[in-house]
Amino acid sequence: LRAARLQIYAETDLIEAEHVVRHQRRSVARSFLSDFRDLKVGDHVVHVDHGVGEFVGLRQLTVPESRGRHEFVELRYARGDKLFVPVEQLDLLQKYTGSAHPTPDRLGGTTWEKAKTRVRKSMRDMTDELLKLYAARQALPGHAFGADTHWQEEFEAAFEYELTPDQRTALADIKRDMEQPSTMDRLLCGDVGYGKTEVALRAAFKALMDGKQVAVLTPTTVLAFQHGETIRERFASFPVRVAVLSRFLGRAEQKAALADLESGKVDLIVGTHRLLSKDVKFRDFGLLIVDEEQRFGVAHKERIKQMRRHVDVLTLTATPIPRTLNMSLAGIRDMSVIETPPKDRMAIQTSVVRFDPQVIARAIRTELDRGGQVYVVHNRVESIDSIAGLIGRLVPEARLAVAHGQTSEIALEKTMVAFVAHEYDILVATTIIENGLDIPNVNTIVVNHAARYGLAQLYQLRGRVGRSDRRAYAYLVVPADNTLSPVARQRLSAIREFSELGSGFRVAALDLEIRGAGNLLGAQQSGHIEAIGFDMYVKLLEQTVRELQGEEVRDERRARISLGIDLRIDEGYVTETDQRLAVYRKVATAADEPALAAALEEVSDRYGPLHPSLVRLAEYGRARVRASQLGVEAIDREASRLVIRFGGDARIDPGRLVDLVRSRPGLALTPAGVLRLDLDAAGRSGAPQAAENRRGARDSPAVGGDLDLLARVNAWLDDLGDAG
Template structure:
């Protein structure tokens, strides 16, 4: 099943890659080095090494005819937006339009203010399209976009409307790309063939990561933090009023601000009242997506200007808000959120040199599901400054890789493991391209028996992944004996499924020596499909397969095949 799935995905990947190779984009390069330096100086910070590398990769991508398709993965506050700004500058200099898509009005507005400020001396018209705009303003913006009078448009889902068209779109930047559905992103891709696309994400969703890992999308990782940045201290606990009070008081007494996140609009007012009783001197206000755009904007401006001490809010704050003075975050009912969402929310604090704290509180009365526990554990141990990419890798294991080009967020890699599944995809791509060389892992074995590492025996996904990789890479039986002994020493008696996995690996090694391509079980017969040059084939014979009678029901199929292959190998070596 896994091999078939990998083959299907490989076909889709090759089609997607072929389209990118067929589609052409115009070469976009830095036309005026002096002008580019002036724009670059507007950043006001020293670039980190990772930032410099990523900027060069993006510049090189734009300067070739193959359309750019790059995922930039970097922690919140590590300077991903600066890369989008530089790419946008190159595009506008080449008289191309740029479209920046953000998931929320708040984040889109923040980008708009930043882009407007950075481009003000370069005669580049930057516009903003969202629900805040009046119908008249929207109509004018749509018209100007169509006529090429706007160079950079920044907006939310409004940009996905059928009424939007561009004069000459050169670059699409999707911020917090995990917040958009596949169909929404594909709609933007159809706006113009050969469009350059940059995806920005602190924690990419499994499908995006899988695409990048499967070499269809290029990936850049910004893992070095800006100088002086401290990791957010993460505390996971059951709900506790005493803990809440202590956390909010500490932030208030050091003249800082706090976010209190509760994903229920109807309960925000009650929670705000409770907090006002705890801290009578603090200014407490609520914010949520059902407020009018005008009221929400005013509240956020007040919070930004330090006129509000504690903001009781919904996930409206999830994306990109930059409030350096807010350094305490409390999230209620953490078990109801996804891993990338929680990591994203945590990114709202810790954006200055001051120590920040994130409290993830789980419901008192609820028993948590296994997946919820895995997500919260991953967060607790992933509180370093560059954990986003690692958390996304962990997410891949917790809920499966997802269909790479589809919409479902679950996949068959759950029990096969990411490394093994990616190697299956690579092999299928070789097969589809006509590279038919046989290797160890291309031997197909169908005995109706499962071999895998059980979650009960080894709960940590990353340990299971590395073991799959190790076992599948062995070419000598001796290595398998050693790993089996090592596993027994570390984890005790091995379950039947793990024993089977090691036996399957041994069957592959023995089969490769005998040039057996496939082993297939059908009722009481087991067929061995052999290569033209197999030592099992009599001279001048056209024999393609050998069948074995599986009559000894006391021995299971996997042991029966293993015994036969050991005997064949001994005969061959004598």
């Protein structure tokens, strides 16, 4: 390069990093196959009309009234009853997410409808209460914070990393809330290390700029210490006085800190539930930041609830709240979600290894040699000291500490704080480390007897490392004598396979999300999620919220189109059953033409130019989308005639429909409002030009008469749309 006199610059060398917007294309394999990719024979699914059933597989059957074979999803219900769902109607199915062993419903029984009715009633009561609370809070007078100051801009510019898009959105939401005259009550969700703290500190600085005091409430002393250190470092260049109230302070120091808080000398205070005591008084309280509210007791939650009436409240949680649930609660619970990992975050390198002291020693030394720290997890208190002794002999130069639940609370906290401060290199601990701690310097974790843990627990344990821009390593140790059960092998294989950032290997992530939904909505709603499955619950919740807000809720059921044509995807084009299922569902659930086009683009991106069978399925998908948008309930082929039935909310002007019938040969409208189209008569008079245009515009080869029929159906639907 020097000889060529050439210099290379990155975009961030030429443009200030703060203003660079990165458009990241999501991995096609990951985003596209998220729907049904994990569906295995024996898994449970939910049918909108028939309830919970067991997935048996894909079946090809010959249907008497149509030509050729068709593909169906076979489901097994109670008493061995079977249901065959056409692949083009997979929008009626959802993968069941809830308890590990749901009870299948009975086909033709009433239990499913009763369950949905029961859930709707409970949901309506809960939502009604949330709406009243939301309205009451909006009516309470609060402090309207001013616009960002020059110091605010300076404080934000001092942050060494570029905010992720989700962080930017969350911060904008919070600032908008703070500038309103009513009190803020916003929930900020995001995994540990995804940048919730920085967003919260910018909100805190905004409050301080208006002369208000800020309190940061944490569930443990260790977290209070950690937040205190972070905040002091972040605010070091500004005239902000920070105090940390914890049991590590002597009585005299606590008294002095509280006096300074009351007089206004302390601007920001960090502490545990001690902050909720009656003797804690502020001079001018403006913002309360609560970390992991669900970990507080009932009495403490009640006190936080009282505070909400008078000051702005920002609650942080690392328990994942599904975005679908967030959207469903729009308008009754203010929530921001940070899902984007920081820019330099790398996936955790996960290895399953047989118990070998030398392998473990090498893994620990590799981390220590780069100045890092190590977790060693052993979940048996009675033998943890012997494991700690072994680690001490393997790596005698390392400083080692032991932590478990039977240690006294004060001793445990001191050990954890010392580890955070890097006074120890290795922490040998039980699973008490699985929640809350964020130590960027710990980037290797060794989990002994990994096969004893559930997938969700392994997910959380592994998530304790990889909190910085360094590559992190997770070693899942199994017995050397090869005594693993098939289930344990499968679990360890899953965690190793899904080490990609944000993949969250879906079983564990969904388990955690349901837990998050329970934390947010209450234990009773968790029971309802178990009864009908998470996806169905979210769908009913969204409908309930919209109804109570006075919106018209239309039946979202898509049109049923039965033309007697083969809609199978060629098995040579998409060979794997689960992947074919994903493609079928992607087409079936497309709500509009752009969504359908995006789905087809992903298919061609993954499998190559669209196969003729996919072109045919795509034309069917277009017809279904268009018919649904027009309020068409069903289109059936009866010999050489199409019968079109309209739903109660059809978007067709009756007068213009009559004009269309008069002007087109082969069209007839019955007194019941059913439209009949004679295909032979329509064909003799010439198919609508739109059909010819549609056929001519495609690059992929046609599939005979079936594709021609679909093109004509789409053209007639376009004509009906013009009559709308």
